Every structure is written in C-alpha cells, then in structure tokens.
Amino acid sequence: MEFNRLDRRQLLAYAAFSSVATGANDSGQADAASQPSSQLMELSRATKRYGMKKSINLWAFPYPERMSLRQCLELAKRAGFDGIELNYDLESDLSPKAKTQDFVKIRRMAQEIGIAISGLCSFLFWPYPLTSNKPDERDRAMELAELMTQAAHELETENLLVVPGAVHMPWRPEHEPTPNDVCDRRAREAVSKLLPQAEKFGVYLNMENIFFNGFLMSPMEMVQFVDSFQSPHVRVHFDTGNIMLFQFPEHWIPILGKRIKNVHLKEFTKKGTDFSLEAFRPLLDGSTNWPAVIHAFDQVGYEGYLTFEYFHPYPHYPEALIYQSCDSLKRMLGQQ
Numbered sequence: 001m002e003f004n005r006l007d008r009r010q011l012l013a014y015a016a017f018s019s020v021a022t023g024a025n026d027s028g029q030a031d032a033a034s035q036p037s038s039q040l041m042e043l044s045r046a047t048k049r050y051g052m053k054k055s056i057n058l059w060a061f062p063y064p065e066r067m068s069l070r071q072c073l074e075l076a077k078r079a080g081f082d083g084i085e086l087n088y089d090l091e092s093d094l095s096p097k098a099k100t101q102d103f104v105k106i107r108r109m110a111q112e113i114g115i116a117i118s119g120l121c122s123f124l125f126w127p128y129p130l131t132s133n134k135p136d137e138r139d140r141a142m143e144l145a146e147l148m149t150q151a152a153h154e155l156e157t158e159n160l161l162v163v164p165g166a167v168h169m170p171w172r173p174e175h176e177p178t179p180n181d182v183c184d185r186r187a188r189e190a191v192s193k194l195l196p197q198a199e200k201f202g203v204y205l206n207m208e209n210i211f212f213n214g215f216l217m218s219p220m221e222m223v224q225f226v227d228s229f230q231s232p233h234v235r236v237h238f239d240t241g242n243i244m245l246f247q248f249p250e251h252w253i254p255i256l257g258k259r260i261k262n263v264h265l266k267e268f269t270k271k272g273t274d275f276s277l278e279a280f281r282p283l284l285d286g287s288t289n290w291p292a293v294i295h296a297f298d299q300v301g302y303e304g305y306l307t308f309e310y311f312h313p314y315p316h317y318p319e320a321l322i323y324q325s326c327d328s329l330k331r332m333l334g335q336q
Contacts, residue, residue, distance in 0.1 A: 052304065053083060056308045061076075082116060085117075119307065130142065161206055195233060209242055238256060263304065269281050270287040280310065294332055
C-alpha cells in the first residue's frame with residue numbers, strides 16, 4: 001500500500017480499521033479473541049430491536065406516470081414494508097372522482113398483496129387551505145377534507161393527515177397571508193366541523209406539524225390545539241423533517257407523547273437549504289439524529305407506523321429508492 005498516495009480520509013479510515021483489526025486494548029496489547037468484522041458491524045446496529053412498523057408514502061414511487069397503483073403496492077411489499085401511505089389528489093385512483101366501490105377495490109387489492117394502508121394524506125390542503133382568506137377556497141377545502149375522511153373509512157385505515165391551517169405558504173407567493181389569530185380560529189372551526197364525521201367513521205384526524213406555514217410552531221402549541229377538542233379522534237401526525245430547519249424532532253416527541261397517532265420520517269439536511277422540497281433527503285443522508293429520534297418514540301410508547309416520505313422518485317431504477325429506504329428503516333429499528 002502506498003501511503004503517499006492516500007488522502008487524509010483514507011488514512012483515518014485505515015488507522016481506525018487497523019486498531020479494530022489488531023484488537024488493541026488500552027495497554028496496546030492485542031486481544032486474541034477479537035473479531036474485527038463483528039466489531040465493525042456493531043457500529044452500524046441499533047442498540048435494541050424496536051417494534052414500530054415500516055411504511056412508505058406513495059410519492060416515493062413513479063406513480064402514476066410509470067407504475068400503476070398495484071405495481072407500487074407490490075414493490076413496497078417485496079421491499080419489506082409493512083404498510084404504504086396513499087395520497088388523495090384531484091386526478092388519481094384516489095380522488096373525488098372515485099366512488100365507494102373504487103376505494104373498496106383498492107383496499108381489497110392491498111389485502112390480497114399483503115400490505116396495510118398505513119394512512120391517507122394529500123397535497124390538496126395547500127391549494128385549498130382550511131384557513132384561506134378566500135371563502136371559496138375554504139369551502140372547497142372542507143368539501144375535500146370530508147371526502148378524504150370518507151375515503152379513509154372505505155380504505156379501512158384509521159389515519160387521515162390534516163393540515164389544519166396556514167398563516168403563509170412560501171411556495172404560494174400569490175396567496176394572501178392569514179393573520180395568526182384568524183388562522184387559529186378558522187382552523188378550530190374547520191376541525192370541529194370535520195370531527196363528527198370522523199368519529200362516526202372511526203377515523204383519526206391527525207394534525208401535521210409543518211413549520212414552514214407559520215402555524216402551530218411549537219410542541220406546546222400543538223398540544224394545546226389538539227387537546228382543546230377533547231376528542232380521542234383528534235391526534236398528531238408528527239413529521240420529523242418539517243421542523244428540522246430550526247428545531248429537533250427528539251425534543252418534540254416527549255412533549256407530544258401519546259398524542260402522536262402517525263409519523264412521517266423525512267430526512268432533512270441543514271447543510272445549506274433553499275427552503276424547498278430539495279432539502280429533504282433519502283433516509284440517513286441528512287442531519288437528523290435518528291438514534292435519538294427512535295429512542296424518543298420508544299420512550300413515549302409509540303408502536304405505530306414510521307412512514308418514509310419523499311417527493312423525488314428516482315428517474316432510473318426507481319425501485320432502488322424503495323429497497324434502500326426499507327433497508328435504512330430496518331437498521332434504524334434494529335431489525336437488520
């Protein structure tokens with residue numbers, strides 16, 4: 001080996017490996033019983049096996065352009081996921097155009113494949129915010145949220161992600177900001193109107209923390225908002241990535257506690273960001289302290305789905321992202 005041709009990173013890696021390989025102890029003596037490959041493997045293992053369930057959002061797949069819904073579900077199952085989170089849109093298999101029989105067909109297809117539907121979410125809360133200053137947008141938002149609640153019921157998933165409001169949306173510069181107090185009042189009114197239907201259907205309205213939208217900016221605010229409805233069917237859909245720019249998910253989780261009903265795992269990099277979806281990364285390729293986050297979930301007794309959410313299907317070999325994400329989740333949960 002020619003050391004004059006190695007860079008600093010290679011030298012450090014070689015030195016670390018040599019220390020493990022020789023089994024040197026503090027006195028400089030080698031331990032004959034050492035097993036270097038086992039010691040190296042231990043560095044990448046979780047400290048315990050966690051029972052949380054692995055899920056992935058449909059946005060990670062090239063759907064519907066290159067893959068059908070069935071193909072996506074089958075791929076998620078083959079990769080090792082326990083569940084898949086589906087998305088409600090204006091033009092898709094899950095949309096206002098779909099009827100009860102269509103959602104039942106999707107549910108039965110998932111059952112046949114052997115993968116659970118871990119939840120239902122939607123981007124439609126952005127073009128149609130529940131707290132918009134435009135009455136027609138608010139009316140359409142309520143209509144869509146009611147349709148989503150019914151769709152979740154027909155899919156037999158308990159979880160519906162709800163974005164309760166937005167003061168501002170940086171990605172919609174034309175949208176007039178909603179004053180904080182008005183946003184809070186409208187959000188409470190909207191959730192209160194949705195709640196009777198959700199309770200009837202056994203669907204949980206899970207409020208998502210966003211941060212970028214200027215509403216429910218701290219875990220204490222989220223707790224106060226959720227608890228004010230005094231209903232077990234208003235809970236939290238906690239997103240680890242949505243607060244990572246200025247805060248830390250492992251700080252939120254103990255405060256939210258049992259209110260967490262569903263989870264988005266979004267990796268986020270703090271190494272420069274343009275405040276866009278590009279700041280979200282594949283799992284383990286970011287700044288999140290995942291051991292601390294998983295430990296925090298374990299400490300509050302969370303045993304539900306951890307859903308990887310990502311918005312950029314790979315343009316080539318898209319199945320690679322799905323397999324890589326499941327592999328990362330298994331390692332994070334000590335299942336690998």
